[in-house]
Amino acid sequence: MARDARAAALALHRFGLGPRAGAIEAIVSDPRGALIDELDRPAAGLVAAGDLPSSGAANRAVFEFNAERNAKDKLARQRREAAQKFAENASQNTGMENEMAAPPEAPPAMAGQPEPVPLPRQIFLDEAKARFDTAIRAEIGFVERLVWFWSNHFCVNADATVMAGGYEREAIRPNVLGRFADMLQAADGHPAMLLYLNNALSIGPNSVAGINRDRGLNENLAREILELHTLGVRTVYTQADVTNFAKILTGWTIRETASDPDHGGEFVFLRRAHEPGPQTVVGREYPDTGVEQGRAVLADLARHPATARHIATKLARHFVADEPPPALVDRLASRFLETDGDLKEVARALISAPEAWAPEQAKIKRPAEWIVAVLRATGQSGDIQRILGGLNLLGEPLWRPPSPKGFPDDNAAWLDGLAQRLDIANTFAQRIADRLDPPAIAEATIGPLASAETRGAIDRAESKPQALTMLLMAPEFLRR
Amino acid sequence: MPAALLAPTRRALLFGSAAVFTWAYLPRVARAERRDPRFLAIVLRGGLDGLAVVAPVGDPDWRKLRGDKALVLDGQNPALPLDDFFALNPAMPNLYRLYRAGQALVVHAVATPYRERSHFDGQDVLESGLAGPGATDTGWLNRALSALTPGGSAGAGGRQALAIGPITPLVMRGPAPVLSWMPPRLPPVSDDTAMRLLDLYRHTDPAFAGVLEERIGIAAIAHAGGMDARPADGSPAVQTGGIAQVRTYFAEAAGAAAKFLARPDGPRVGALAFDGWDTHVNEGAVKGRLADLLGALDGAIAAIETNMGEAWPDTVVALVTEFGRTAHINGNDGTDHGTATAALFAGGALRGGRVVADWPGLKDADLHDKRDLKPTIDLRSVLKGLLRDHLRVDERPSRGDGLPRQRRRPADRRSPCLTAV
Numbered sequence: 057m058a059r060d061a062r063a064a065a066l067a068l069h070r071f072g073l074g075p076r077a078g079a080i081e082a083i084v085s086d087p088r089g090a091l092i093d094e095l096d097r098p099a100a101g102l103v104a105a106g107d108l109p110s111s112g113a114a115n116r117a118v119f120e121f122n123a124e125r126n127a128k129d130k131l132a133r134q135r136r137e138a139a140q141k142f143a144e145n146a147s148q149n150t151g152m153e154n155e156m157a158a159p160p161e162a163p164p165a166m167a168g169q170p171e172p173v174p175l176p177r178q179i180f181l182d183e184a185k186a187r188f189d190t191a192i193r194a195e196i197g198f199v200e201r202l203v204w205f206w207s208n209h210f211c212v213n214a215d216a217t218v219m220a221g222g223y224e225r226e227a228i229r230p231n232v233l234g235r236f237a238d239m240l241q242a243a244d245g246h247p248a249m250l251l252y253l254n255n256a257l258s259i260g261p262n263s264v265a266g267i268n269r270d271r272g273l274n275e276n277l278a279r280e281i282l283e284l285h286t287l288g289v290r291t292v293y294t295q296a297d298v299t300n301f302a303k304i305l306t307g308w309t310i311r312e313t314a315s316d317p318d319h320g321g322e323f324v325f326l327r328r329a330h331e332p333g334p335q336t337v338v339g340r341e342y343p344d345t346g347v348e349q350g351r352a353v354l355a356d357l358a359r360h361p362a363t364a365r366h367i368a369t370k371l372a373r374h375f376v377a378d379e380p381p382p383a384l385v386d387r388l389a390s391r392f393l394e395t396d397g398d399l400k401e402v403a404r405a406l407i408s409a410p411e412a413w414a415p416e417q418a419k420i421k422r423p424a425e426w427i428v429a430v431l432r433a434t435g436q437s438g439d440i441q442r443i444l445g446g447l448n449l450l451g452e453p454l455w456r457p458p459s460p461k462g463f464p465d466d467n468a469a470w471l472d473g474l475a476q477r478l479d480i481a482n483t484f485a486q487r488i489a490d491r492l493d494p495p496a497i498a499e500a501t502i503g504p505l506a507s508a509e510t511r512g513a514i515d516r517a518e519s520k521p522q523a524l525t526m527l528l529m530a531p532e533f534l535r536r
Numbered sequence: 537m538p539a540a541l542l543a544p545t546r547r548a549l550l551f552g553s554a555a556v557f558t559w560a561y562l563p564r565v566a567r568a569e570r571r572d573p574r575f576l577a578i579v580l581r582g583g584l585d586g587l588a589v590v591a592p593v594g595d596p597d598w599r600k601l602r603g604d605k606a607l608v609l610d611g612q613n614p615a616l617p618l619d620d621f622f623a624l625n626p627a628m629p630n631l632y633r634l635y636r637a638g639q640a641l642v643v644h645a646v647a648t649p650y651r652e653r654s655h656f657d658g659q660d661v662l663e664s665g666l667a668g669p670g671a672t673d674t675g676w677l678n679r680a681l682s683a684l685t686p687g688g689s690a691g692a693g694g695r696q697a698l699a700i701g702p703i704t705p706l707v708m709r710g711p712a713p714v715l716s717w718m719p720p721r722l723p724p725v726s727d728d729t730a731m732r733l734l735d736l737y738r739h740t741d742p743a744f745a746g747v748l749e750e751r752i753g754i755a756a757i758a759h760a761g762g763m764d765a766r767p768a769d770g771s772p773a774v775q776t777g778g779i780a781q782v783r784t785y786f787a788e789a790a791g792a793a794a795k796f797l798a799r800p801d802g803p804r805v806g807a808l809a810f811d812g813w814d815t816h817v818n819e820g821a822v823k824g825r826l827a828d829l830l831g832a833l834d835g836a837i838a839a840i841e842t843n844m845g846e847a848w849p850d851t852v853v854a855l856v857t858e859f860g861r862t863a864h865i866n867g868n869d870g871t872d873h874g875t876a877t878a879a880l881f882a883g884g885a886l887r888g889g890r891v892v893a894d895w896p897g898l899k900d901a902d903l904h905d906k907r908d909l910k911p912t913i914d915l916r917s918v919l920k921g922l923l924r925d926h927l928r929v930d931e932r933p934s935r936g937d938g939l940p941r942q943r944r945r946p947a948d949r950r951s952p953c954l955t956a957v
Contacts, residue, residue: 486702486723509736509739510736510740516732520656531737
C-alpha cells in the first residue's frame with residue numbers, strides 16, 4: 057500500500073490519542089491497518105490494574121475509613137468539650153485564668169506532619185493514574201478512545217461513588233471490543249451505576265420490602281437506560297414503558313457493607329424488593345423471572361434498531377463530525393444490527409468507511425484528548441495531579457460529568473475553553489520547552505497536516521516556549 | 537555642534553580595531569581587597585532592538601533611518617543622554633541613575649558570532665558560548681563556574697549556580713550543580729503570543745479566531761482605542777499579560793535572584809531569562825510595547841539593586857540578547873531579526889558610566905547585509921573579560937576564541953530542596 061502520511065497523521069489525531077515521536081512514520085504504510093491491528097491485540101482495552109482494588113473492595117475500604125474517621129472526629133469533639141469544661145471549672149475555682157488548666161489527654165501535636173491523602177481520594181488518584189498512564193503509553197490509542205467514548209456513554213459520577221474508576225475497568229473495558237449487550241448488562245448492573253442513578257434504593261411497591269417499609273419506585277435508571285443508554289430520547293418508548301421497566305429493575309441493588317465484610321458493596325438481586333408480576337416494555341411482555349426479567353429487557357433493548365441508530369449516530373458524531381454524514385451513520389447502524397452489536401465490528405466499520413477520513417479536521421479534541429496529545433507529543437509522562445487540574449480547568453473533570461448524559465460531544469461545548477487551553481499550553485511550554493525542539497515536534501506530530509501559516513508561526517516564534525505554545529494551540533493540533 | 541562632527545569624534549574615543557578588542561580596554565571592574573563577587577546573567581529572548589534601547593542620537597543618519605520611531609533628545613519622550621553620542625530609552629530611569637553613578641555600562645554594536653537569524657539557534661550560540669548552534673548542551677556560565685579555582689574568589693556557596701524560572705536557561709546548565717527556584721506565579725500568556733496566535737487563527741481557523749478575539753478583547757482594543765479589554769458579556773477574559781503582570785513577574789524573578797545571591801552562603805552566579813523582545817509589529821520603542829517592556833526590565837534592575845543590599849558593590853548584572861534587529865523599521869511599524877545590538881551591564885562592581893562601542897555607522901553601506909547594525913565587538917570577548925576580571929575565572933579553560941569549554945558530561949544536579957519545577 058502506498059505511503060500516506062496524511063492519513064497516518066489523521067489516524068493518530070482523529071482515532072487515536074495524538075502522535076508520539078515516530079508514530080506517524082511507524083504507521084505510514086498502512087494507517088487503517090494499524091488501527092485495525094490495535095483492535096486485534098490480545099487484552100486490548102484492559103488496563104494494568106496492579107494493586108487497584110475492585111469496586112467492592114474499594115467500597116468496603118472506604119466504608120471502614122469513614123467509620124474510623126467519624127469515630128475519631130467524635131472523640132476529638134468530646135475531648136474539646138471536656139477541655140472547655142475543665143477550663144471553665146478551673147477559672148471558677150481560682151477566680152482567674154489558671155495557667156495549669158491544660159486539657160486532659162491533649163492529642164499529640166501534628167504540626168509538621170503532612171496531611172495524609174484521604175483513602176477515597178487516594179483510590180481516585182490511583183485509578184486516574186492507571187487510566188492516563190494507559191492512554192499516554194498507548195501506541196495509537198484507538199482502543200483507549202473507544203474506552204473513553206463508552207465510559208462517557210455509560211457515565212457514572214465520582215461524586216456519587218468511590219467506584220468510578222473500578223466501574224470503568226470492570227464494566228466498560230472488558231466489553232469495549234465485545235458485544236454491546238454485554239456492556240449494557242455490565243454497566244447497568246454495576247453497583248456504581250445502581251448508586252449513581254438511584255436504583256439501589258428503588259423498591260417495588262408491591263414487593264415484601266415495599267409493603268413493609270412503605271418505600272417505592274425510583275424511575276431514574278430505567279428512564280436513562282431507555283433515553284441515554286439504548287433507544288435514545290423521543291424514540292419508541294412511553295412513560296408507561298419507563299415505569300414498567302423501573303418495576304422490573306427493582307431489587308437490583310447493592311449488598312450492605314456494614315453487615316457483609318466479604319461482599320458488601322457488590323451487586324445483589326434482592327427478591328424481597330422486587331416488584332412481582334409480569335411487565336410490558338416497548339410492546340413486549342416479560343414474565344417475572346426475578347433478576348432475569350431485567351436482563352431479558354436489556355438484551356432486547358441492545359438489539360433494537362433504534363439503539364443501533366442511536367449508537368451509530370453518537371459514534372460518528374464523536375469521531376467524525378458534529379453533524380455526521382448520514383451514509384456513515386447508516387453503515388455503522390447496519391453493521392451494529394448485522395453483527396448483533398459486535399463493537400469490534402462496528403469499530404472496524406468506522407475505520408473502513410470513506411466518510412470517516414474526510415480531510416477536514418472537523419472536531420475539536422476534547423480536553424482529555426488534547427492534554428494526553430500534548431504529553432505524548434512532548435514525550436512527557438505526565439503528573440496525574442496536573443492532568444486532573446487541567447481537566448478541571450477545561451471543564452471536563454474526570455468521571456464527573458454534568459449529567460447522566462455525559463460530557464457533551466459537539467464543538468460548541470468546547471470552543472469556549474480555548475482561552476484556558478492557551479493558559480495551560482503557555483504554562484506547560486514555559487516549564488519544559490527549553491529542553492525540546494518545537495519545530496521537530498511539530499514535524500513529528502502535525503507535519504503532514506500543517507498549513508504553511510502554522511509552520512511559519514512555529515518557526516518564527518521568539519523562543520522555544522512560544523514555539524511550543526503555537527504548536528499545541530495550532531488548529532491542526534487542537535482539532536482532529 | 538553639528539552632528540556630522542560627532543561621528544568621527546565618537547570613533548576617536550574608541551580603542552582601535554575591534555579585532556583586537558579585549559576586556560583590558562574596557563572600564564575595569566573595581567577591585568576591592570576582599571571581594572565576594574556576584575554575577576547575574578539575564579537573557580532577553582526574542583532579539584532586543586539595541587538601537588531602541590541605546591539610540592545613537594549623535595549619528596547624522598539616525599533620524600533618517602527611524603523617522604518618527606527614532607528615539608531622540610528633543611522628542612515627545614526625550615531620550616536620556618548617556619554621552620554626546622548615545623542616549624538611553626526614557627523608560628529606564630533606574631538604569632540611567634546607575635549609569636550616572638558609574639554603576640552601569642553599555643556595550644554597543646555587539647553580537648555573538650552567530651550570523652543567521654533563527655531565534656533558537658541564536659539563543660543557543662549566545663548561551664552555549666560557542667561559535668555555532670547545537671554544539672553542546674552546557675552553558676558558558678555553568679562551565680565558568682566549574683572552572684573557578686577552589687578557594688578562589690567565590691564563597692562557600694559560590695560553586696553553586698542559581699537558575700530562576702520554570703526552566704534552567706541553557707547558559708546555566710552544565711556540570712556545576714544548579715539551584716533552581718521558580719517564582720510563585722509564572723508569566724502569563726504574553727500579548728505577543730496571543731497576537732501571533734490570533735494572526736494564525738485569522739488565516740486558518742475563523743471559529744478559533746472569533747473566540748480568541750473575544751476572550752482577549754483584541755477587537756475591543758482595536759475598535760475602542762484600548763478603552764476596555766474585557767468581553768462585554770462579562771465572560772472570563774484570558775489572562776494575557778497586561779504590562780502590570782509582566783512588571784510584577786520581571787521584578788519578582790529578578791528580585792528573588794538577588795536575594796539568593798546576596799546571602800552570605802548563597803550561590804554567586806545566577807541566570808534567568810525574560811521573553812518578549814521579538815518586536816516585529818508595532819514595536820513601540822518610544823511609547824508602546826517595547827517601552828513598556830523596557831520599563832519592566834528597569835524595574836527588575838531596581839529590584840536587584842534593592843535586594844542585593846550590601847552585596848551590590850560586589851555585583852555585576854549582564855543583560856544580553858541573541859541578536860539585534862533590522863536598522864530600518866519594517867512595514868508593520870516593527871523591526872525584523874537583525875545582527876548587532878546593545879548589551880547592558882549594571883552593578884556596583886563596575887566602573888561604568890560609559891558606552892563602549894566601535895560605532896559602525898548607519899549608512900546603507902555601513903550596515904551588515906545592508907540591513908542590520910554591523911557587529912564590531914564580539915560579545916564573547918566582553919563576557920570572557922567579565923568572567924576573568926570579575927569572577928576571576930581561570931584563563932586556561934577559556935583559551936581560544938570561545939568561552940570556557942565543557943570539561944565533562946553534564947548531569948542534572950539540581951538541588952532537590954528548591955527545585956520547584
